[in-house]
Amino acid sequence: MFIDTLEFEGLGNRSYLAGGQRGAVVVDPPRDVDQVIALAARRGVRIAYVAETHVHNDYVTGGLELARLTGARYLVPAGAQVSFTRTPVADGDVSEVDEGLVLRAIATPGHTPHHTSYVLEEKGRAVAAFTGGSLLIGSVGRPDLVDPRLTEQLARAQHASVHRLAAALDDEVPVLPTHGFGSFCSSSQAEGEASTIGQERTSNDAFTLEADAFVKQVLAGLENVPAYYTHMGPANAAGPAPVDLTPPEPADAAQIAERLAAGEWVVDLRNRVAFADGHVAGSFNFEATGKLATYLAWLIPWGKPVTLLADTPAQIADAQRELTRVGIDRPAAAATGDPATWVRHGERLVSFPRADFAGLVGAHERGEDVVVLDVRRDSERANGFLTGSVHIPLHELHSRSGEVPDGTVWVHCAGGMRAAIAASLLDATGRKVIAIDDGFDAAADTGLSITRP
Structure with missing residues (x-):
């Protein structure tokens, strides 16, 4: 028996290929399925099943295409409303992946109403739990991506689901979620790359808090939902088209x-x-x-x-x-x-300065016309911010750039990457910008005034 992990750091997600000597299952595959097929070929196994834990809200799945290309049965939760032919999966359904190796479905609503986890069993013993967007490492999947009216109900269901999952499994069973490694599908960002049911029992708030306290905490901690999520669920429900990865047209x-x-x-x-x-x-x-x-x-x-x-x-x-x-x-x-x-003949590239927080101190001391723009998320700013700074989260800046006051804009985030994006957005509008390429923790060491909650 083997379990291979495909990690997609940019989205904070993982997919899995698991199987035996001849057959395998793919759980929550990525859109670009060629790498999954290549991995199965290296293992020398046939992909017998493709299993979705839910209709995803944060990325476009390759499940339908992978099933078509390999002839695998496409397992999709029965409660999911989709427009393509699939094998509907209900709580307790068992699929034989290879000799002595089966996949058992366990209904775990919460991230979505139809969410389903899958337990891989070898000769009757659970060896892994593919938990999708249900039980994550140190967290759970967020419950607010389906319908705002269902958010509290789904948060409560999420609490019950992880308890049901844990009750069915021994402490040593590995927890293998799809989300939670930086994904905005996670209700909170937790540390850790690997975990087990036993570890989650003692460290995950879904187990250490009673239902009411857990729901209150989850609802209070929900972050902004990326705008593109609104397009992912419908695309997955309709059945995504195959991808074309041939090189794009060259541009001069x-x-x-x-x-x-x-x-x-x-x-x-x-x-x-x-x-x-x-x-x-x-x-x-x-x-x-x-x-x-x-x-x-x-x-x-x-x-x-x-x-x-x-x-x-x-x-x-x-x-x-x-x-x-x-x-x-x-x-x-x-x-x-x-x-x-x-750039065309006679034109030049343009540029803008980069600095650290110490440079910002110097600009203040010289009496320069400084506008400090904080593009972190609300939850980050709530833990402390530069006194007098303007706050526009990065995801809102493109539509709100006109709200940035006149002057040279010193833009910062938590580490520099988002500040660079923001600086480029403002630079494109003709604003004079300086990108602060520095960790926010360094700001306090420079003597800059920080407002704390």
């Missing part, structure tokens, strides 16, 4: 300028240092090594054409693959190589 300087003039998005995937030093005026910086899919899909007007700029074709290919997972299927065009070739 004239085409890049034309696309910018047409109001399309030109996204520079280079690191924030290189972007600040020189970039195409009007382009936006979303680092390929950051949470590209999450933040680009969250900020871009849905359906807006996007052109990608990067150092190498490999970076374009990696970004293209990641973006398909959130429904941004085909970049309009792409360009790589020397950034100087991305």
Whole structure:
């Protein structure tokens, strides 16, 4: 028996391939299924089942396509309203994956009303629990993504579900969730990469708190929902189309300028240092090594054409693959190589400064006209903020940039990546910006005034 994990750090999710000598099951597969097929081929197993724990709200699944390509049975919770043919799964259903290896469905509503976990059993003994968006490591899946009217009801169901799951399993059984590694599908961000039922019993608030206290805590801690989530559930319920990962059309300087003039998005995937030093005026910086899919899909007007700029074709290919997972299927065009070739003859790249919090102190001491913009989320700012700073969360900045006061904008987040995105958004509008590439914890050490709750 084996269990392989496919990790998608940009989305904070995991998928799993588990099986025996000949047969295997894939749990919550990614949109780009070629890597799953390749992994199964290396293992020398046939994918007999593709299992979804729920209709996902944070990414586009590859389950339907994977089942079509492999001939696997597509297991989808019976309560999920979908528009394609699948094998409906109800509580207690058992599927034989390989000789002596079965997958047992356990209804665990809470993240969605139809959510189902799967327990892998070898010769009658539970060896793993694929918990999807139910029991996470140190947390649970958030209950507010289906319908605001159901949020409290689903939070209460989430509490009951994890208790039911734990009651059916021994302490040593590994907990293998889909969400929770930075995903916004998690009700709270917890530490840890691996866990067991026993560890969760003693450390997860879903077990240590009574139902009423747990529900109150979950509801109070819910973060903003990424805007693109509204498109994920319907896409998954309808049945996603296959992806096309062939290289996008090459773009020269004239085409890049034309696309910018047409109001399309030109996204520079280079690191924030290189972007600040020189970039195409009007382009936006979303680092390929950051949470590209999450933040680009969250900020871009849905359906807006996007052109990608990067150092190498490999970076374009990696970004293209990641973006398909959130429904941004085909970049309009792409360009790589020397950034100087991305602008027309006679034009120049533009730049803006980077600094740390000590630099901000110096600007204050020199009496400069400084506007400090905090683009962290509400929950982060609630723990402390620079006195006098303006607060516009990054995901709201594109539509609220007109609210930023006049002056040189010193923009910060918690570590620098989101500040770089924000600086590029403001720079594209003609504002004078300085990106603070520094950890927020360093601000206190500089003597800057911080307002605490």
